[in-house]
Amino acid sequence: AQSVTQPDIHITVSEGASLELRCNYSYGATPYLFWYVQSPGQGLQLLLKYFSGDTLVQGIKGFEAEFKRSQSSFNLRKPSVHWSDAAEYFCAVGAQGDTGRRALTFGSGTRLQVQP
């Protein structure tokens, strides 16, 4: 079974600084990878996804992520953080070979705080 690890529970960055949120996955084949963002009391918004092809994927709100097979990682980056980016971020994985399940496996989340 697949699993996802987000090593950082909480990260604080200054507004305007760059951001990198870490995500490591465990899966025997190439997974489908996702990043979602959740504002307090809200649902999840899909930021970006990786299925195949170019390992650097662009998403909404200026976010990007890079799939690194050798490191089993899918880190989320943003060059300049805005105060409105403060939220919780979840990395998720889907198993390509498991078409009968369609159940996303989520990491435990990273809470981002943005300082003025």
Add this chain to the structure above:
Amino acid sequence: EAGVTQSPTHLIKTRGQQATLRCSPISGHTSVYWYQQALGLGLQFLLWYDEGEERNRGNFPPRFSGRQFPNYSSELNVNALELEDSALYLCASSLRPTYEQYFGPGTRLTVT
């Protein structure tokens, strides 16, 4: 385009009662997924419905059940509520069976 909608926003029930949560998918989406986000347990997959049929369920007891209607909307029922059922229940939909799932705002269920 309207997103996934869920009702009610909040639901307060007493232990032992039943709760019914509702979800309307994005127009044109045929698959609906339910996830539970409980404090300390993270996001866990509950159920997947497609074309009116239950396709997969997560590691939850049978008192968690649901259905999908002909218009693809869905209902999650939780019977014999327990205190640990208190959580945010998120519904997601997809255009076809896929991992690219779009989530609604959730229903906050509180069991007292």
